[in-house]
Amino acid sequence: MTDAPIQERAIELVGVTKRFGNEVAVDELTLTIPKGTAFGFLGPNGAGKTTTIKMLMGMLRRDGGTTYVLGLDPALDAVAVKARVGYVPEQQFIHRWMRTREAISYCRAVFPVWNDQLCAELLKLFELDENKKVIHMSKGMVVKLALVLALSHEPELLVLDEPMAGLDPVVREELLDGVLQSVCDREQTILFSSHTLGDVQRLADTIGIIDHGRLLVRSDVDTLLSTTKRVRAVMKDGAAPTTPPDGTIRQQLKQREWLVTVKDFTPNTIEQLRAANEVDLVDVIDIGLEDIFKDYVRGRRASA
Amino acid sequence: MKAQLWKELRRNIHLIIAAGIVLLVPYAIATVVVLLYEPPRALPSRPFSWSVATTIAGNWSLALSMVLAAFVAGNAMAGERADRSAEFEAYLPITRGRAFRSKAIVAIGIMAAVWIANLGVWLLMGGSPAPFKPADYFAAIAFFSCTAALMFGVAWLFSSFARAPGNAAGAGILAVFLLGGTLMLISYVVDAGRAVEEKRLPFAILYIALCCSGGIACFIAGTMHYLRRVEP
Numbered sequence: 001m002t003d004a005p006i007q008e009r010a011i012e013l014v015g016v017t018k019r020f021g022n023e024v025a026v027d028e029l030t031l032t033i034p035k036g037t038a039f040g041f042l043g044p045n046g047a048g049k050t051t052t053i054k055m056l057m058g059m060l061r062r063d064g065g066t067t068y069v070l071g072l073d074p075a076l077d078a079v080a081v082k083a084r085v086g087y088v089p090e091q092q093f094i095h096r097w098m099r100t101r102e103a104i105s106y107c108r109a110v111f112p113v114w115n116d117q118l119c120a121e122l123l124k125l126f127e128l129d130e131n132k133k134v135i136h137m138s139k140g141m142v143v144k145l146a147l148v149l150a151l152s153h154e155p156e157l158l159v160l161d162e163p164m165a166g167l168d169p170v171v172r173e174e175l176l177d178g179v180l181q182s183v184c185d186r187e188q189t190i191l192f193s194s195h196t197l198g199d200v201q202r203l204a205d206t207i208g209i210i211d212h213g214r215l216l217v218r219s220d221v222d223t224l225l226s227t228t229k230r231v232r233a234v235m236k237d238g239a240a241p242t243t244p245p246d247g248t249i250r251q252q253l254k255q256r257e258w259l260v261t262v263k264d265f266t267p268n269t270i271e272q273l274r275a276a277n278e279v280d281l282v283d284v285i286d287i288g289l290e291d292i293f294k295d296y297v298r299g300r301r302a303s304a
Numbered sequence: 305m306k307a308q309l310w311k312e313l314r315r316n317i318h319l320i321i322a323a324g325i326v327l328l329v330p331y332a333i334a335t336v337v338v339l340l341y342e343p344p345r346a347l348p349s350r351p352f353s354w355s356v357a358t359t360i361a362g363n364w365s366l367a368l369s370m371v372l373a374a375f376v377a378g379n380a381m382a383g384e385r386a387d388r389s390a391e392f393e394a395y396l397p398i399t400r401g402r403a404f405r406s407k408a409i410v411a412i413g414i415m416a417a418v419w420i421a422n423l424g425v426w427l428l429m430g431g432s433p434a435p436f437k438p439a440d441y442f443a444a445i446a447f448f449s450c451t452a453a454l455m456f457g458v459a460w461l462f463s464s465f466a467r468a469p470g471n472a473a474g475a476g477i478l479a480v481f482l483l484g485g486t487l488m489l490i491s492y493v494v495d496a497g498r499a500v501e502e503k504r505l506p507f508a509i510l511y512i513a514l515c516c517s518g519g520i521a522c523f524i525a526g527t528m529h530y531l532r533r534v535e536p
Contacts, residue, residue, distance in 0.1 A: 059394050061534045078534075083397035093388040097314065109307030110396050 009068065010035045010157050010189035011056060016065035018051050018213070025051040027213035028065065033191060033206075035156075038183065040204030040221070041193040042293050048213035049193045050090065053161045056191075057087055070156055083112050086150030086188075088163040092142040096135040100128050100145060104152070111153035118182075119152035125178055140171035147175060151182045158183070159191045164199060176202060197290045207289075209296045212304070216296045217263070221289070228292045229265040230285040231273060233258045239278035245269045250299030261287070261295040308398065308406035315383065316410055319376050323414050326368040327421055334361035355429040359436055362422045366448040369418045371477065373452040376414050377459035378473030380407045381530055382466040390536035400531045408527075415456065419449075443508075450515035451480050457519030461526035464533070483518070487511050 011033040018026040026048040033039045043049045054060035056069050058078025067074055074081045094103050100123070108114040123130065126144040134142060143163050150158060158179070164172045176199060183190060194200050200207060201221060208218040217224070228249070235241065235256045244251050247263040258279070262269050270282050287295075313320070334357035384390035393403065423445075431438060459476030466472045491507040 057395055059535065075534075079397045079399050082395055087395045089391070089395070091388075091391075093390075093392040095311070095315065095389045095392065096387065106307050106311060107396065110398050112397070 008035050009033065010037070010070060011039075011191065012066075012068040013052070013056075014066045016052070016055065016067055017063045018048075018055060018060065019063050025213050026055070026062075029210070029213060029215055030065075031208060031215055031218065033189065035189050036187050037206055038190040038192065038204045040200035040207035041191060041210065042195075042197070042200060042207055043193075043210035044297055045195075047210045049210060050161055051213075052210070053087075053159055053191070053193060056081075056159065057085065058082065083153075084156050086153065086155035086158045088143070088146045088150045088158075088160050090162040090165055092139075092146045092163075094134050094142065094146060094149070097133065099131055099133050101130040103134065103145060103149060104130075107149045107153070113153050115152055115154050118154065119148060122148045122151060122178060122182075125181070126174060140167050143167060143171070143175060144178075147178055151178070154186065155188065157189045157191065161193045162195065164194060164196060172196070172199060179203065197288075197293060201289050209293055211297050211300050214300075216300055224292060225286075225289065227265050228261065228263050228287065229269075230287045230291070230295075231260045231262055231265075231270065232283040232285055233260065233273060233277065233279040234281040236278040236280050241277050243276035245272045245276075248299075250295040250302065261292070261299065305402060305406065308402060309409060312406045312410040315389075316376070316379060316414065319372070319379060320414060322375070323369075323372055323418050326372050327365055327418050330361035330364040330368070331358065331425070334358060356436075358425050358429045359441070362426050363441075363444055363448075365418065365422050366445070366452075369415065369422075370448055370452040370455055370480075372418065373415055374455040374459040374473040374476035375469070376411045377456045378463050378466075378471075378476060379469040380411050380460060380463050381526075382463040382469040382472045385467045385536065386469055394536040400533070404527060404530055411456075411460075415452065446512055447508075450512045450519070453519030454480055454483065454515040454522075455519075457522035457526070461522040461529070464526040464530040479518070480515070483514060484511065487514075 009032055011031070013029050013031045015028045015030055016026055017024065017028055029048070029052060041049050041052075051060065055062045055067055056074060058074035058081055062075065069081045070084050072081050072084075095106075098106065104119060104123075108116075108119075126141075126148065128141060128144055128148065132141075134145070137145065146163065160179070164175060167175070179190070180203065182188065190203065192200060192203050204221060206218070206220045207224065209216045219227075231245070233241075235258055237256075241251070241253060241258045244260055245262055247265070247269070249261045249263055251261070252259045258277075260273070265284070270284065273279065274282060338354055338357045381390075384393060426441075431441075455476035457476075458479040459472045462472035462475040463469065466475075487507050487510060491504075
């Protein structure tokens with residue numbers, strides 16, 4: 001995937017670093033997202049997701065590395081990048097005095113492309129009142145309006161930075177429907193950052209897990225789910241685990257029970273574990289995206 | 305550009321209303337005073353006419369406009385950071401140059417409207433009536449305009465990086481007090497032996513020169529900082 005020609009890459013980050021004082025928010029992050037994919041960007045709070053996204057949008061200066069968005073460097077061509085990217089941040093700060101129609105008319109004037117028909121369809125889908133002021137809208141309605149503004153200029157890349165945080169399941173569902181409808185119709189690339197793993201799993205075909213500004217894993221969702229397993233081994237009396245199998249992400253020992261989460265799991269993983277450790281019993285447990293995410297993050301923190 | 309101008313006008317609506325008050329209230333009060341004290345109730349020793357009233361009202365309005373200048377410039381950039389709408393603007397494809405132009409046109413436009421209206425009324429009423437001398441009127445205009453320029457420039461500079469428009473406006477007002485106070489102190493120490501009238505002129509000229517150059521320098525510095533800034 002990373003070897004795709006540059007014109008087929010929606011996003012390319014190579015060794016990108018961002019520091020705030022002495023704190024490293026993004027640490028030599030390298031990531032490629034091909035065009036036409038839906039990429040789920042996962043990470044705990046403070047992992048560096050929003051900082052990375054702001055650098056992609058040309059809203060924050062990077063301290064090192066190179067960044068390309070749709071073949072453009074956001075540090076040099078921020079306006080050209082913004083014209084081709086639809087962005088919905090976590091918190092919405094559309095001018096509070098604007099009415100829905102005023103916000104639309106303002107954005108229509110500043111974007112080089114604007115699809116009035118799509119805008120009208122989305123307004124209808126989200127049941128937004130054109131005369132309502134932003135200040136009088138609920139949080140869900142403002143996010144819907146932000147999504148209308150982000151999609152109506154037919155962006156090649158849609159960047160959603162945890163916009164659904166704090167929204168009720170009904171609104172989240174409506175927003176996801178809106179995004180999916182737009183993406184299916186236009187083959188857009190999506191970068192979707194969220195804590196709600198169910199939403200990510202529904203929308204994304206590839207995910208990346210980031211913590212402390214470093215990418216821990218990048219894989220398509222199906223492969224990740226099928227090759228990441230939790231191995232439960234019961235140790236023999238008096239024995240202690242010595243050598244975890246290759247690809248161990250995280251291990252926990254609870255009395256005689258040894259839980260090892262392994263990436264790139266194969267039957268050979270169990271043989272390797274049995275050969276190197278005194279174990280009585282070995283089980284393989286399928287785990288979901290949420291457990292995989294937690295184990296990657298906790299495993300990284302335990303090893304740090 | 306039209307959309308940005310509309311947004312800036314709408315965003316500054318409270319300051320446009322304030323400008324209207326600064327412009328109209330002195331004249332409204334002057335009108336009431338003239339109606340109350342027009343002949344035969346006026347004192348023969350103090351003839352009160354429409355031209356006298358409008359000259360006083362115009363000066364009053366221009367004096368108030370100095371403070372307005374600080375608030376208009378202070379709100380230009382910091383206002384959007386205060387309500388965080390700058391973050392919304394930051395992801396729209398608008399060049400910093402275009403954003404700057406719309407902000408500068410609206411901010412300078414508000415001030416120009418107040419000044420043009422006041423000077424227009426003064427000209428319409430036939431200039432400075434007795435007992436005012438044209439030289440005094442022009443001195444007052446020079447003082448008001450240069451003070452307003454310094455307040456505007458300093459507030460503009462602070463607005464380019466501040467998060468609170470009130471702080472930026474406050475910096476503009478404070479700068480005038482600091483400059484004026486320092487010059488008064490220097491004039492007292494340096495020329496202690498000379499009469500007040502004698503030493504007033506050079507320091508007045510120095511005050512005007514420093515206000516104008518400082519205001520312009522701060523406006524340019526604030527503009528450069530805003531244009532180069534990547535963050536909202």
